[in-house]
Amino acid sequence: MIDLLLRNARPVGATEPVDLAVDGGRLVPLPPGGEARERIALRGRLVPPPLVEPHIHLDAVLTVGQPRDNVSGSLFEGIAVWADRVKSLTVADVQSRVRQVLRWQLANGVQHVRSHVDVCDSELTALRALLELREEAAGQVDLQLVAFPQLGILSFDGGRELMRKAVALGADVVGGIPHYELTREDGVASVIYAFDLAEEFGARVDIHCDETDDDHSRFIEVMVAETIRRGMSGRVTASHTTAMHSYNAAYAYRLVSNIARAGLHMVTNPLDNAVLQGRFDTGPIRRGHTRVKQLQEAGVNVCIGHDSVMDPWYPLGYGDPVQAAFVLAHLGHMSGAAELPRLLDMVTANPAAALGVEDYGLREGGSADLVVFGAPTDVDAIRLVAPRHLVLRGGRIVARTEPAQTSVVWDGVEESVTFLRDTRG
Ligand code: FE2
Numbered sequence: 001m002i003d004l005l006l007r008n009a010r011p012v013g014a015t016e017p018v019d020l021a022v023d024g025g026r027l028v029p030l031p032p033g034g035e036a037r038e039r040i041a042l043r044g045r046l047v048p049p050p051l052v053e054p055h056i057h058l059d060a061v062l063t064v065g066q067p068r069d070n071v072s073g074s075l076f077e078g079i080a081v082w083a084d085r086v087k088s089l090t091v092a093d094v095q096s097r098v099r100q101v102l103r104w105q106l107a108n109g110v111q112h113v114r115s116h117v118d119v120c121d122s123e124l125t126a127l128r129a130l131l132e133l134r135e136e137a138a139g140q141v142d143l144q145l146v147a148f149p150q151l152g153i154l155s156f157d158g159g160r161e162l163m164r165k166a167v168a169l170g171a172d173v174v175g176g177i178p179h180y181e182l183t184r185e186d187g188v189a190s191v192i193y194a195f196d197l198a199e200e201f202g203a204r205v206d207i208h209c210d211e212t213d214d215d216h217s218r219f220i221e222v223m224v225a226e227t228i229r230r231g232m233s234g235r236v237t238a239s240h241t242t243a244m245h246s247y248n249a250a251y252a253y254r255l256v257s258n259i260a261r262a263g264l265h266m267v268t269n270p271l272d273n274a275v276l277q278g279r280f281d282t283g284p285i286r287r288g289h290t291r292v293k294q295l296q297e298a299g300v301n302v303c304i305g306h307d308s309v310m311d312p313w314y315p316l317g318y319g320d321p322v323q324a325a326f327v328l329a330h331l332g333h334m335s336g337a338a339e340l341p342r343l344l345d346m347v348t349a350n351p352a353a354a355l356g357v358e359d360y361g362l363r364e365g366g367s368a369d370l371v372v373f374g375a376p377t378d379v380d381a382i383r384l385v386a387p388r389h390l391v392l393r394g395g396r397i398v399a400r401t402e403p404a405q406t407s408v409v410w411d412g413v414e415e416s417v418t419f420l421r422d423t424r425g
Pocket of ligand 1: 055058116208239307
């Protein structure tokens with residue numbers, strides 16, 4: 001007798017529903033006769049492995065309006081507001097906000113998170129708070145922490161030392177922000193410094209790279225070169241890279257093939273960059289996204305990040321990667337029949353590969369970590385930003401959303417509405 005039988009689940013890519021058997025926290029072969037202590041009827045609902053959040057700034061979540069509003073909504077006013085908010089950070093303040101958002105993420109099916117953490121603070125308050133939470137949340141929402149120099153490495157007094165201290169304290173990943181450094185040369189040096197530090201500590205690299213509309217911002221090519229020369233393929237991620245949107249086609253062609261050669265992971269952040277980029281354009285206004293489809297055609301692993309939840313840069317969001325995927329479907333022109341299904345990969349398997357998540361994916365013998373969407377297909381999951389009916393970690397239910405009951409009164413008769421094409425109503 002096994003612990004749990006999930007009847008009529010629809011794993012991603014399966015044409016027909018299947019039964020999934022769980023025992024001892026792992027997926028196991030179906031027992032003869034299907035005997036199980038508990039059975040749950042999933043009625044053909046989509047069941048992917050857990051969602052993976054490759055890019056968020058947890059230290060800033062839920063600070064929107066503190067100490068003042070970002071009136072213009074711009075990136076630069078956001079940085080100025082955050083620089084003031086940082087002055088009042090305490091460990092308790094960071095932890096209470098992050099604890100809340102980690103619960104939101106788990107409710108959305110997210111079980112692995114990479115968070116950038118601002119280390120331009122001599123006390124490293126946010127990092128210390130997050131390091132404690134990494135232990136507290138382990139096995140529920142697994143955290144990777146990036147030492148992120150919001151105000152630069154070379155351009156911030158003591159920046160190099162703070163980065164080193166952050167990695168020595170336990171940050172998993174080395175970050176950077178080369179386009180924010182004072183000069184192009186400082187930007188190049190900051191990328192090299194980040195790679196040196198990562199090599200020394202055996203850490204991964206994830207750099208905020210070319211997050212600007214300036215088409216002369218080309219630090220991504222430095223990341224490519226350092227990755228190739230140091231043999232760090234698969235351990236390096238370039239985040240945002242919005243300037244790539246504006247590069248000339250000849251340069252972009254060469255660059256994209258070199259990104260593929262280097263084996264870089266790429267993270268695009270549709271929510272924040274939709275509102276932060278194009279601010280100097282008077283029309284037409286650039287969408288501000290990296291070249292997602294061109295990168296994918298070259299075989300590059302591209303992921304979707306959420307970036308912000310109610311902070312000085314982005315006042316909206318509730319930590320749901322599917323909402324970000326929905327936005328990218330529009331702004332990334334990914335509405336083609338072969339393109340829509342890719343969006344779910346970009347919030348599951350693709351970021352799992354970028355983070356190096358082990359024991360990931362639905363397979364016999366693997367950990368029974370999975371999400372049950374309140375929708376039958378990957379396209380419906382995106383279209384409806386469908387609720388996560390159940391979230392399982394190690395075979396146990398860790399989040400539950402009861403499906404909404406909607407009805408209309410039509411010609412005086414109350415009828416249920418599901419928003420699904422292949423059902424009545
Ligand atoms: Fe970011």
